[in-house]
Amino acid sequence: MKKIILILSIFLPFIAFTQMKWIDGGSYKPMYGADSGKLVKVNGFYIDETLVTNKEYLSFVTKYPQWKKGNTKKIFADESYLNNWTSDTKFPNTLLNTPVTFISWFAAKAYCECQGKRLPTNDEWEFVAMANAKLKDARKDSLNNAKILEQMQKRNTQFINVKQSAPNLYGVYDLHNLVWEWTYDFNAVMIGGENRNNNNKNLFCAAGSLNANNLMDYVGFMRFAFRASVKANYNVGNLGFRCVKSK
Numbered sequence: 001m002k003k004i005i006l007i008l009s010i011f012l013p014f015i016a017f018t019q020m021k022w023i024d025g026g027s028y029k030p031m032y033g034a035d036s037g038k039l040v041k042v043n044g045f046y047i048d049e050t051l052v053t054n055k056e057y058l059s060f061v062t063k064y065p066q067w068k069k070g071n072t073k074k075i076f077a078d079e080s081y082l083n084n085w086t087s088d089t090k091f092p093n094t095l096l097n098t099p100v101t102f103i104s105w106f107a108a109k110a111y112c113e114c115q116g117k118r119l120p121t122n123d124e125w126e127f128v129a130m131a132n133a134k135l136k137d138a139r140k141d142s143l144n145n146a147k148i149l150e151q152m153q154k155r156n157t158q159f160i161n162v163k164q165s166a167p168n169l170y171g172v173y174d175l176h177n178l179v180w181e182w183t184y185d186f187n188a189v190m191i192g193g194e195n196r197n198n199n200n201k202n203l204f205c206a207a208g209s210l211n212a213n214n215l216m217d218y219v220g221f222m223r224f225a226f227r228a229s230v231k232a233n234y235n236v237g238n239l240g241f242r243c244v245k246s247k
Contacts, residue, residue: 018056020046020245021171028127028137031220042127047120048242050162050173051099051181052111054091060111062089067107077104080235097161099179099240105232108182108241117243119184122227124244126220129176131169139220148219151177158238176219182241186227 025044029037061068068088072081083102085091105119112118120128132138139145151157157178167173175181230236 018048018050018052018243021049022046023124023128023170026127026136028123028130030123030126031139031224040123042123044247045120045124046245046247047124047128047170047172048244049167049171051178051240051242052108053097053162054085054095054100055097057100057103057111058089058091060114064110064114067110072107074233076106076233077235078233080237081107083235083237094159098159099162099174101158101179101237101240102235103182103240104235105182105186105230109184111241112243115243117245119182119241120244122183122185122188125181125183128168128170128172131172133166133168136169145219148176152219152222158240179238179240180223180226180236182239183227186230186232 023042023045025042027039027041030040065071065088069082069085070088080102081104082091082100084095085102109119130137130139132141132144135141135144154177160178162178163173165174165177168175230239
C-alpha cells in the first residue's frame with residue numbers, strides 16, 4: 001500500500017492549501033492606462049486569501065526542482081532569486097509563514113500554473129484591492145488612502161507573517177501592508193515599444209499623470225510606477241505574489 005501511495009504522489013500535481021475567496025466581479029474604473037475613466041468589466045474569480053509563503057514555495061521547489069535556487073536559469077530569474085534562502089531548500093525559520101519574495105514573474109507564474117491557477121490580471125488585482133473592510137470601492141475615502149500610505153512607509157514588512165491584519169470585505173488579507181505583488185500583465189499600461197515609436201509623451205515621467213482619472217490617488221500611482229520599474233526576471237526583496245482561478 002505504501003508503495004502505491006508513493007508512486008501516485010510522483011504523478012500528482014503540486015497542491016498548496018491556501019484558501020481561496022470568491023470575488024463576484026463587476027465593473028470599475030481603472031486609475032491608469034488606456035481604459036482610465038472607463039468602466040471595465042471584471043468577471044468573477046477566486047483569489048488566494050493570503051500571499052504565497054516561503055513554506056508553500058518550499059513545497060513547490062521540492063516537487064519541481066528546476067525552480068530551486070541553484071537550478072533556475074538566469075533568463076527566468078536573475079542572480080537575486082530566493083536571495084534570503086540559505087540553500088536550495090532552506091531558509092531561516094522566522095521566514096516560514098512570511099511572504100516568499102525574491103521571486104521572478106516567471107517563477108510566480110509557474111507556481112500558480114502548477115496548481116491549475118494563474119497570476120491575477122491588473123484589473124482583477126485592483127478590483128479586489130480597492131475594497132476595505134466595509135466598502136467594495138474605498139478609493140475615494142481619504143482616510144483609507146492615508147492608512148494605506150502609512151502602511152507603505154513601514155520598513156521590513158516582508159518579514160511579518162501573513163494573515164496578521166484584518167481582511168478586507170472579501171476576506172482577502174495583506175493586499176497593501178506587507179509586500180508588492182506580481183500581476184500577469186504587470187507593465188501592460190506603461191511604456192512599450194509602440195508608445196515610444198508613436199512619441200506618446202503622455203506616458204513618460206510625470207506627464208503620465210495626465211492619463212489618470214484620479215490625480216490624488218497616490219497609492220495607485222505608486223503601484224503602477226513600481227510595476228513599470230521591473231522586468232519579468234527581476235527578483236525583489238519586497239515583491240511577492242498570490243494566485244487566482246477563474247470559475
